[in-house]
Each structure stands twice: as structure tokens, then as C-alpha cells.
Amino acid sequence: MKENQFVISEQHEVAPGSYLLTLDGDTSAIAGSGQFVQLALPGKYLRRPISVCDYAPGRLTLLYKVVGDGTDRLSRMKAGESLDVLTGLGRGFQTGACRQKALLVGGGMGVAPLYRLAKDLLAEGKQVRVVLGFNRASEICLEEEFRALGSLPQRSASLDTEDRPCLDVIISTADGSRGVKGFVTDAIRQLETAAADAFSGAAAPASSQLAAAEASYDYFYTCGPMVMMKAVCELCPTDGQASLEERMGCGFGICYGCTVATQDGPRRVCADGPVFTKSQLGW
Numbered sequence: 001m002k003e004n005q006f007v008i009s010e011q012h013e014v015a016p017g018s019y020l021l022t023l024d025g026d027t028s029a030i031a032g033s034g035q036f037v038q039l040a041l042p043g044k045y046l047r048r049p050i051s052v053c054d055y056a057p058g059r060l061t062l063l064y065k066v067v068g069d070g071t072d073r074l075s076r077m078k079a080g081e082s083l084d085v086l087t088g089l090g091r092g093f094q095t096g097a098c099r100q101k102a103l104l105v106g107g108g109m110g111v112a113p114l115y116r117l118a119k120d121l122l123a124e125g126k127q128v129r130v131v132l133g134f135n136r137a138s139e140i141c142l143e144e145e146f147r148a149l150g151s152l153p154q155r156s157a158s159l160d161t162e163d164r165p166c167l168d169v170i171i172s173t174a175d176g177s178r179g180v181k182g183f184v185t186d187a188i189r190q191l192e193t194a195a196a197d198a199f200s201g202a203a204a205p206a207s208s209q210l211a212a213a214e215a216s217y218d219y220f221y222t223c224g225p226m227v228m229m230k231a232v233c234e235l236c237p238t239d240g241q242a243s244l245e246e247r248m249g250c251g252f253g254i255c256y257g258c259t260v261a262t263q264d265g266p267r268r269v270c271a272d273g274p275v276f277t278k279s280q281l282g283w
Contacts, residue, residue, distance in 0.1 A: 001252055002029040006060060006085045008077055014063070015139050018109070019075050020053075023060045027087060030055050033116035034092025034243055034275045037062070038251040040084035041070045047086065048074070049248045049270070051113040051223070053142075060087070063112040063141060089251055090274050093117050093221055093241055097277075100126055103217035103240075105184050105232050107133040107224025111142050113243055114223055118149055118167065127166040129217060131187045133228065134171070137178035143171060184224075185231050191216065233283035240278045244269050 006025030014020045030052060037060070038047035048070050054061040066072050077083075095117070102121050106114045111132050121128050128149075134140050150167035171179030172187040180187040220240035222232045229242045246269040249255035253271030260269055263282045267273065 001086055001088045002026060003084065003086050005082050007082050008079050009059070010079055011075070011077065013075075014141050017066045018139070018141055019064055019066070020141075021062045021064065021074070023062070023083065023085070024058055025060065025085065027055045027057060027060050029088025030060075031088065032092045033095075033120050034113050034241075035088065035090045036113075036251075036274065038086040038089060038248075039074065041073055043073070044070045046249060047251060049089075049251055051109075051243070051274075052116060053112040054116045054119070060085075063109060063115075065109050086251060090270060091272065093120075093243070093275050095120050095124060095126075097239070097241065098126055098219035098221075101217045101219075102126055102128050103188075103220040103236070104128060104130045105133075105188070105220060105222040105224070105228075106131070107184055107228040108135075108139070109141075110222070110224030110228075110243070110245070112223075114221065115142055115145060115149075117221055118146060122149060122167060129166075129168045129170070129191070131170045131172065131184050131191075133173070133184035133187070133224070134178075135174045137173055140171060140173075140178060143169060183231070184228060185235050188232070188235055230283050233278045233281070236278075241275050242278065242281060242283070243275045244273050246270075246274075 004026045006023035009022040009024050011019055011021045036049050036051045038049050040047050050062045050064050053063045064071055066075050104114045104118060118128050118130060130146050146169045170187050172182060172184050173179055180190060219238055220236045222229045223243035246258040248270050249257035251270050253268050256268060258269040259266045262280050264280060
């Protein structure tokens with residue numbers, strides 16, 4: 001963990017009430033996708049935890065939604081202003097758990113940490129399918145950024161040549177205004193059905209759909225509302241990882257204010273997570 005001053009490089013609204021924030025500063029403590037930072041905001045006692053959307057040496061990108069006075073103040077800050085930031089917090093996603101084909105499922109602001117995760121998986125030569133769920137079309141964030149990842153050349157893990165692993169992006173909206181109508185689970189079911197039809201050459205029974213689903217991805221990663229992640233874990237036949245969202249105090253394990261129940265007993269989301277496996281959560 002490191003505490004540093006970061007300077008706002010740019011900030012813009014990407015959907016009503018949702019902002020993409022770019023900061024310049026020391027990112028050396030960030031070890032991988034799925035970690036988070038804690039921002040100290042003017043006039044607020046507790047820091048605000050925000051997932052790392054992307055990072056590079058000297059640059060940090062965050063996606064957040066205005067949900068209260070603190071994030072409202074953050075949204076009004078301008079380029080050149082500085083923020084006190086704790087970096088290197090939390091245990092992130094383990095990309096090695098995926099053998100070759102990953103399914104990434106995000107809901108709302110939960111899409112943020114999946115962006116860097118997708119980059120890391122592609123860099124390892126793995127195939128990535130992304131399902132992004134929102135309430136309505138106006139709330140969609142990062143769709144084009146995810147699609148742009150699919151156009152970047154990546155090195156295949158199995159071939160000593162430049163090869164671009166597959167990256168598909170599927171959008172779902174609860175009101176049907178864009179993409180698949182319904183929840184992310186509806187989009188996943190449609191993918192399973194399509195895969196089963198291709199697998200069998202005709203309408204397939206449930207057993208064939210399950211086999212096709214297992215063939216289309218060998219591991220999943222999810223982040224978003226708790227009810228969504230539980231539904232994803234129940235639907236997906238493979239093991240996977242879920243990034244939990246909880247109210248936090250310290251952000252590094254001292255206050256125990258973000259403790260959740262797991263199969264291994266109480267665990268702190270900030271220090272033991274935020275990423276836990278499906279089997280750990282018992283979902």
C-alpha cells in the first residue's frame with residue numbers, strides 16, 4: 001500500500017451521473033486487475049473506495065458513479081487539482097485460474113475492474129467473452145473501450161506468432177432498449193443456447209446446452225450488484241471469481257467494517273478480497 005498525491009489529468013461524464021477519471025501519479029503499488037484505491041475527498045472524514053479500471057506507469061483510470069455528496073464533489077473537480085490516494089489495496093483477480101476461455105460478467109459500475117482484467121487475459125493469449133448489463137441504454141459505459149481491445153494484436157499463448165484471441169462483447173439492458181432484453185443471466189442463457197445449437201446442429205436439450213456452456217468458457221469472473229453476482233454463480237457450471245462491493249472504513253483490514261461470511265469463516269472484503277472464488281462464497 002502506498003499513499004501519494006495524484007493530479008487529475010482529465011475527467012468526463014460517460015453516462016448520466018457516471019464519470020471516467022484519469023489521474024497522474026505513482027501507480028507502482030498496483031499489482032493487477034481487481035484491486036482498488038481509496039480517495040480522500042475534501043470535507044469528508046472517510047475515504048471513498050473505487051475499483052481500478054486501468055493503470056499504467058504514472059497513470060490511473062477510475063470509473064465511478066455519483067451516489068452521494070462525496071462523489072458529487074469529486075465529479076466537480078477539474079484537471080490540475082490533486083487528490084490524496086491510497087493505492088495497492090485488496091487482492092485482485094487471478095488470471096491463471098482460467099485455462100483458455102474466460103467469461104466476464106459485469107453489471108453497472110461493476111464493469112470497471114473487468115476492463116483491465118480483459119486486457120490482462122488477452123495479454124496471456126486467452127479468449128475473452130464479455131457480458132455487460134445495465135438498466136437502460138443511456139447508462140452503458142465502456143462498451144467501445146471493450147470492443148477496441150478486440151482490435152489490438154495480442155501474442156498467442158500457443159503460437160510464436162502475433163495472433164488476436166477472440167474478444168466478444170454482449171450488452172444487456174433490463175428495459176430492452178439495447179442488446180439483449182433482460183439481465184446478464186438472460187444474455188448468458190442465450191449464449192448457451194446458441195452454443196448448444198452450433199454444437200449439435202439443431203435445437204439441443206438442456207444437457208447439451210450445459211456441455212456447450214462448459215466448452216464456451218472454462219472460468220468466469222463477475223463484478224456488480226450482489227444479487228446479480230449470486231445469480232451468475234448459480235447459473236454458471238464452472239468455478240469463477242466474484243469481486244464484492246461493501247461499505248469500507250479503513251480500506252486495509254484494521255477496522256473489520258467490511259467483513260462478510262465465507263465458507264472459510266468471516267473475511268474482510270478490503271484485505272482478504274475484494275475478489276473471492278465462487279467456492280469460497282458458497283454460491
